[in-house]
Amino acid sequence: MNLQPAVKPEDTAECCIEVAQGALRGSEQGGYRRFLAVPYAEPPVGRRRFLPALPPRSWDGLRDAQTQAPVAPQRPDPGFFPGDPDAMPASEMDEDCLYMNIWAPAAGSAPCPVLVWLHGGSQLIGGTARPVYDGAAFARAGIVCVTVGHRLGLLGFMELEHHLGADYRESGNAALGDMIRALEWVRDNIGVFGGDAQRVTLGGESAGGKNVATLLAAPRARGLFQAAVIVSGGGETILTFDEAKALANRVITLTGHGAQALCHLPWPDMLDAQRRLLSGGGRKLPTRPFVGGAILPLPPLAAIESGTVPPVPLLLGTSRDEMIASVLGAQGDWAWMPEILSHALPDDMTRIEGAARQAWPKLDAVARRCALLTAEEYWLPARRLADAQARAGAPVWMYRNDISCTTGPLAGYASHVSDLNALWGHLPALPSARLHRMLCDFVRxxxxxxxxxxxxxxxxxxxxxxxxxxxxxxxDVAALFGAYGFGRGGMGR
Structure with missing residues (x-):
């Protein structure tokens, strides 16, 4: 790796810690400690591509933990609009990406609650290097904060067992396996950072939030976290096993290579195959976990309703105008990923839009389309998950973020991702500061x-x-959807 060193202010000092695999050298400043690029699994490279993550090997000597690790291979992130300041910065990419960052209170603090966070990015982009995921504010508040990098796209979500045999069973859920492996590492090691392995909250936003919902139903993840936070997510963004197999077949056809060749294809070529797959149309992204294997035997809602999911406390949140970037971007020609941020309603929702036009005659077309798309993609799946978890006896709290952006083309709207900086404590002024305090209180x-x-x-x-x-x-929005059979949700949404 050829990583650039992290910037070190004058008051930063080095600090060392011993985990099960060896010694780490991190940094300390302002009353907290930071350890970057901590390996939680063996690199999934070479013959390990697509295969389950293995525990990390031990190392000799003092391992530097002051620079960011590479992010998983992905397309560049231009943000939700031209010049989006919250777009992920250009980062080194590599399949060797199974690392976590850890922010911890100063040494000697009492056993602290732990927040493990799964990043968003449509299962295609993102990583722990995004500036918003700086966990210093949590560490200052007495919380150990962990951010997890994992495989993305086709490298993390392509089921190849029917082509390559039993060794590749669950390759379509390799990224979920990465996340579970990270939680296992936290269970075994977080105590040396001052964290309490029995007070772990698993959180995530967007695709990360949907992954949290999926892990609620994953048998291997049970007991690895005691509470969950899901921001802009739900439990329905999944594939059937047949859909997962069909995805692999499409990729093999697109590349013109056999399945075995995919195990050795350079990752830039894998990204090119992914680009061509996405350009083939379809309103919903195909890279997502599948149901039917050992990692995810049942869909999350079905697992909750079956009584097999532990009734962990759950905090669920959405933003009022999640899909506004899609709607305005369609008009302004700057929506960055039409495959996910489609401004068009699916065919079977056109009647709902007609009913909405009559029900909300004073609402303009932009606001109406945003409300319907937001409900379909984020709010209703979150509500159905809250309903299921509450009926199962779990304590559930739900919130909606109505704090509007103040600058840029999304000013006046509470858009998707607009709450992240507030949740992570980067906006200390009211009312945004309430979101960070709310999250800290729930973790504690x-x-x-x-x-x-x-x-x-x-x-x-x-x-x-x-x-x-x-x-x-x-x-009123839920009633519109319920009248046309959208009340229950289901697989493949």
């Missing part, structure tokens, strides 16, 4: 301070200039 106490959610009243905290608790907000 596995509870929120407003009414618990139940499927009857659906009490939800709405954060804007202040925090108010509302009964069943968005009931």
């Amino acid at each position: 106490n596995h509870a929120a301070h407003w009414d618990r959610y139940d499927p009857t009243t659906r009490r939800t905290a709405v954060l804007c200039n202040d925090l108010s608790v509302q009964t069943n907000p968005g009931a």
Whole structure:
């Protein structure tokens, strides 16, 4: 690896720690410690491509943990609009990407609660190097914060058992296996950072939030976290086993190579195959976990309803205008990924839009389309997950972020990802600071301070200039969808 050193302010000192695999040299400043690029698994390279992650090997000497690791191979991220300041910066890419970053309070702190965070990015982009995932604010608040890098795209979500044999069983869920391996490493090692392995909250946003929901239903992940936070996610972005096999068949046809050749194809060529796959159309992205194997025997909602999912406390949140970048981008020609941010409603929702036009005559076309797409992609799946978890006896709290962006083309809207900087403590002024305090309180106490959610009243905290608790907000939108058979959700959404 040829990684650039992290910037070190004058008051930064080195600090060392011993984990099960060896000694790490990190940095300490401002009352907290930081360890970057900590390996939690063997690199999935060479013959290990597509195969399950193995525990990391030990090393001799002192391993430097002051520079970022490479991110998983991915296309560049231009953000949600030209000049988006929150787009992921250009980073070194490599299949050797199974690393985590850890921020911990100063040595000697009492056993601290732990937040393990899974990044977003449509299962195609993203990583721990994105500046928003700097966990210093959590460490200052007495929380050990862990961010996890994992495989993405076709390298993490392509099921090849039917082509390459039993060794490749679950290759379509390799990325989920990476996340579980990271949680196992946290269980075994987080104590030396001052973290309490029995007070782990697993959180994530967007694709990361959907992965959290999936891991709720994963038998191997049970007991590895005691609470969950899902921001802009739900439990329905999954494939059937047949859909997973069909995806692999399409990739093999597209590349003109056999399945065995995919194990050795240079990763830039794999990205090119992924690009051609996505350009083939389809409103929903095909790279997602599949149901039917050992990692995910049942869809999350079905697993919850079966009583096999531990009733862990759950905090669920969405933003009011999640899909506004899609709708405005379609008009302004700057939506960066039409495969996921499609501005068009699916064919079977056109009647809902007609009904919405009559129900909301004062709402303009942009606001109406945004409300419907936001409900279909984020809010209704989150609500269905909250309903299922609450019915199973788990304590659930739900909130909606109504804090609008103040600059850029999304000013005036509470858009997708707009809440991340607030949640991570990078916006200390009110009202955004409430989001960070809310998340810290949940990680510490596995509870929120407003009414618990139940499927009857659906009490939800709405954060804007202040925090108010509302009964069943968005009931009119849910009724529109329910009238046309969209009340239950399902696989492949």
